[in-house]
Amino acid sequence: xxxxxxxxxxxxxxxxxxxxxxxxxxxxxxxxxxxxxxxxxxxxxxxxxxxxxxxxxxxxxxxxxxxxxxxxxxxxxxxxxxxxxxxxxxxxxxxxxxxxxxxxxxxxxxxxxxxxxxxxxxxxxxxxxxxxxxxxxxxxxxxxxxxxxxxxxxxxxxxxxxxxxxxxxxxxxxxxxxxxxxxxxxxxxxxxxxxxxxxxxxxxxxxxxxxxxxxxxxxxxxxxxxxxxxxxxxxxxxxxxxxxxxxxxxxx
Amino acid sequence: xxxxxxxxxxxxxxxxxxxxxxxxxxxxxxxxxxxxxxxxxxxxxxxxxxxxxxxxxxxxxxxxxxxxxxxxxxxxxxxxxxxxxxxxxxxxxxxxxxxxxxxxxxxxxxxxxxxxxxxxxxxxxxxxxxxxxxxxxxxxxxxxxxxxxxxxxxxxxxxxxxxxxxxxxxxxxxxxxxxxxxxxxxxxxxxxxxxxxxxxxxxxxxxxxxxxxxxxxxxxxxxxxxxxxxxxxxxxxxxxxxxxxxxxxxxx
Numbered sequence: 001x002x003x004x005x006x007x008x009x010x011x012x013x014x015x016x017x018x019x020x021x022x023x024x025x026x027x028x029x030x031x032x033x034x035x036x037x038x039x040x041x042x043x044x045x046x047x048x049x050x051x052x053x054x055x056x057x058x059x060x061x062x063x064x065x066x067x068x069x070x071x072x073x074x075x076x077x078x079x080x081x082x083x084x085x086x087x088x089x090x091x092x093x094x095x096x097x098x099x100x101x102x103x104x105x106x107x108x109x110x111x112x113x114x115x116x117x118x119x120x121x122x123x124x125x126x127x128x129x130x131x132x133x134x135x136x137x138x139x140x141x142x143x144x145x146x147x148x149x150x151x152x153x154x155x156x157x158x159x160x161x162x163x164x165x166x167x168x169x170x171x172x173x174x175x176x177x178x179x180x181x182x183x184x185x186x187x188x189x190x191x192x193x194x195x196x197x198x199x200x201x202x203x204x205x206x207x208x209x210x211x212x213x214x215x216x217x218x219x220x221x222x223x224x225x226x227x228x229x230x231x232x233x234x235x236x237x238x239x240x241x242x243x244x245x246x247x248x249x250x251x252x
Numbered sequence: 253x254x255x256x257x258x259x260x261x262x263x264x265x266x267x268x269x270x271x272x273x274x275x276x277x278x279x280x281x282x283x284x285x286x287x288x289x290x291x292x293x294x295x296x297x298x299x300x301x302x303x304x305x306x307x308x309x310x311x312x313x314x315x316x317x318x319x320x321x322x323x324x325x326x327x328x329x330x331x332x333x334x335x336x337x338x339x340x341x342x343x344x345x346x347x348x349x350x351x352x353x354x355x356x357x358x359x360x361x362x363x364x365x366x367x368x369x370x371x372x373x374x375x376x377x378x379x380x381x382x383x384x385x386x387x388x389x390x391x392x393x394x395x396x397x398x399x400x401x402x403x404x405x406x407x408x409x410x411x412x413x414x415x416x417x418x419x420x421x422x423x424x425x426x427x428x429x430x431x432x433x434x435x436x437x438x439x440x441x442x443x444x445x446x447x448x449x450x451x452x453x454x455x456x457x458x459x460x461x462x463x464x465x466x467x468x469x470x471x472x473x474x475x476x477x478x479x480x481x482x483x484x485x486x487x488x489x490x491x492x493x494x495x496x497x498x499x500x501x502x503x504x
Contacts, residue, residue, distance in 0.1 A: 003311065003312060003313055003314035003315065003318050003322065004260070004262070004293070004312070004313065004314045004318075004322045004323065004325060005257050005260070005293060005322060005323065006293075008256070008257070010256070018287060018288070021280060021283040021284040021287055022284060023275035023276045023280060024275045027283070028273060028275060028280045028283070031273045031279070031280070031283070031294070032273040032274060035270060035273055035294055035296075036270070036297065039291075039293055039294075041256070041257060041258075041291055042283070042287055042291075044287075045288065045480055045483070046482070046483060047482070047483025047484065048483055051491075052483070052486065052491070052495060054492075055491070055492035055495045056480050056495055059255065059495075059496070059497050060255060060256070061255055061256065062255035062256045063255065066255050066256075069321040069322070070255065070256045070257060070321070070322070071256065071257065073256060091488075092483075228297055228308050230298070230299070231297070231298060231299025231300055231304070231344075232299065234304065236343075239303075239304070239307070240306075240307035243304060243307045243308055243311075244311070245311050
């Protein structure tokens with residue numbers, strides 16, 4: 001851990017990520033379980049589509065030269081598509097193929113050894129956008145959204161994950177299964193047909209943790225050591241050395 | 253904002269700070285309102301007293317040399333004393349004068365121009381420990397705590413704040429007033445007589461924000477600009493330049 005900041009989990013995406021700091025949101029839940037191990041940094045930008053976030057990501061994610069000075073991003077979640085899937089003509093619309101290409105661009109910025117932002121220590125997780133409940137969203141929504149479009153964009157994200165060998169956290173399917181394939185019942189997980197409520201974020205958190213367990217168990221919060229020791233493990237005869245910061249991997 | 257990380261609010265303290273990532277905890281609430289403006293970093297260490305956190309703070313807070321490479325701590329909360337106030341003989345006990353001297357040491361590490369960690373951009377807030385509800389804490393508590401001792405340590409913190417010209421967020425008095433000076437009624441704000449519940453953290457959050465408004469209004473979240481523009485303010489004819497990161501002070 002560098003002074004001021006420690007290694008981190010970076011959450012990158014749109015409003016679904018930005019709102020992760022709501023009580024019981026997935027950012028809050030991750031910060032709670034990773035406390036004293038990894039910091040959680042929220043880079044969710046409400047209303048952004050993949051076209052707009054690519055230049056933002058270039059400014060958010062350190063280049064290899066900068067990486068010497070800054071803490072490492074150990075886990076990076078990329079969760080986009082809810083805005084891209086707006087219908088053609090809408091301000092937020094990004095064509096499906098372009099959406100997929102932008103996801104590939106984001107992933108390769110981190111995973112391609114030729115990229116200036118190559119970061120082999122970063123475990124990337126790709127999340128699919130959740131299904132839209134048009135019965136809810138229609139009511140007061142100024143932005144157009146379409147159930148079938150979001151389903152199709154979620155499939156595009158799955159395809160990108162498979163092609164790029166990036167673990168996919170399949171929010172679309174988990175929500176769809178959770179509501180028994182009945183669109184109206186998505187209101188159990190969505191607060192307005194598009195954005196998640198606490199029950200929705202509980203699924204997102206659980207699925208992220210399951211995916212970490214399955215694909216990089218060494219980054220599960222239970223596998224990591226707190227940077228500073230628990231108070232009942234401090235060797236009181238050996239202060240201050242007993243309080244030196246330790247690697248979060250020191251038990252591995 | 254450096255890549256990976258932005259300027260931040262650092263929360264430094266014991267379990268009362270560590271648990272700030274609970275839903276509706278003060279860390280979660282701060283992260284929500286400062287989202288896209290300042291990151292919130294939790295450096296709360298459960299069970300720690302001021303003796304133990306001094307060497308930890310030296311490792312958490314960047315030296316002037318390091319400060320060139322890392323994001324700035326714009327707001328630093330120091331909230332300690334709940335453990336120091338354990339009675340003499342208890343593992344966590346730190347004598348009152350030593351507690352006060354340690355608070356002074358922490359403050360001067362940041363505010364003394366001669367300190368290697370001098371950081372004039374950091375606004376320090378000193379929080380007093382909340383009163384203990386011995387009627388609650390006695391029940392299952394393995395650690396001894398004493399109402400009058402905590403009152404006395406809170407006064408010591410107030411005195412340090414006054415002497416060092418550091419704003420004091422007086423949690424002790426706010427809780428005491430909120431419960432009508434009836435110790436048993438502290439259960440409305442404490443989950444176990446020592447640690448805060450959501451109502452308790454709501455007071456802490458509100459008092460921190462009030463103190464920021466009163467002592468450094470330029471750091472109130474409403475005074476700051478998001479690092480990346482709101483989606484409905486993006487100049488779409490001027491991408492990607494319209495998406496360049498901006499100073500959070502660019503409206504001031």
